[in-house]
Amino acid sequence: MAKKNYKELPMERREELINILKTRFAKHPGRHQGLAWPDVQARLEAKPAKLWTLDDMETTGGEPDVVGLDAQTGEYLFFDCTAESPAGRRSLCYDREGLKSRKEHRPATSALDLAADMGIELLTEAQYRELQQLGRFDAKTSSWLQTPANIRTLGGALFADFRFGTVFVYHNGAQAYYSGRGFRGVLKV
Structure with missing residues (x-):
């Protein structure tokens, strides 16, 4: 799904967001057993439009985290994992x-x-x-x-x-x- 009015995140925010996601990934290993952060990060860096969307998820309070892989496509699945609805x-x-x-x-x-x-x-x-x-x-x-x-x-x-x-x-x-x-x-x- 393409984001409307896609813009690329500034490098500083991109790095900040990746660090937020990396920290969350390390804090909740039970959400993504068998997955490795370097593989997730490589995929994120290759798809800047997805970072823009993850930033929207983060800034609206969703606390997105990797929860698995799509069995058909091999894509990583990010769900909003905040305790309460964002x-x-x-x-x-x-x-x-x-x-x-x-x-x-x-x-x-x-x-x-x-x-x-x-x-x-x-x-x-x-x-x-x-x-x-x-x-x-x-x-x-x-x-x-x-x-x-x-x-x-x-x-x-x-x-x-x-x-x-x-x-x-x-x-x-x-x-x-x-x-x-x-x-x-x-x-x-």
Whole structure:
């Protein structure tokens, strides 16, 4: 997915971001067993557009980290691994249609629109459950998930959280938004 208005990060910020990601990678080895940081860094340095997107993930509070490899493409998977839904991506309707259907109190944008602008995709339900195997996330917040077309066609959208030792996946109208609900993204590098 290409980022809109792609710009290259200044060298200083690129180095700073790589150091942030390297430190996080070393701090959480259970998230990426069998993967080596030098290989991840080499891939990142070869794809500056991905660094731009990772910087967006970082600056909106996502704390992106490597969580595995895509079995089909061999690309590294970066998920937002912040304990709670990223603070800079909350209070959003699910998609543009949901946003347009609000009669009043519209948020600035939608989760799908912001994700597309950032160059990421929302986590699927399966990816969200994989994330929860790596730690405890969304114990106080919730995150919109990619929603199957058959649910979205009927006006609904999915979100999830972690309560009572369990991952719960719920539904809501796509026009809903709450201060404690944001979205987590995935980036393939």
